[in-house]
Amino acid sequence: MSGKGNCYDNAAVETxxxxxxxxxxxxxxxxxxxQAEMAISEYIKGFYNPRRRHSTLGWKSPAAFERKVA
Structure with missing residues (x-):
């Protein structure tokens, strides 16, 4: 977290x-x-992290980005 009033603190989480x-x-x-918890968990583990592309990661999925960086 940065200083008070910085509008970019929560941008990634809000997105x-x-x-x-x-x-x-x-x-x-x-x-x-x-049921809702299971659906959200499956969405994150099964789609959001391994397949969904993110602009802040150079249009790579989080899993692909981590493999490249590691």
Whole structure:
């Protein structure tokens, strides 16, 4: 975190929440909290990290970016 009033502190997290809401949460509904947790976990592990491309990573997925950097 940087100093007070820096508008870029939460930009990455806000973008993630916007994306997961648009691509998963607003498109489905679940009967239990556990079902929602499982769907979100599967979205992150099965799509967001291994396949979804990100502009801040040079249009690579987080998994591909980490493999290249490591």
């Amino acid at each position: 993630f929440f916007k994306t997961i809401e648009a691509e998963l949460i607003w498109r489905d509904s679940w009967k239990t909290r556990r």
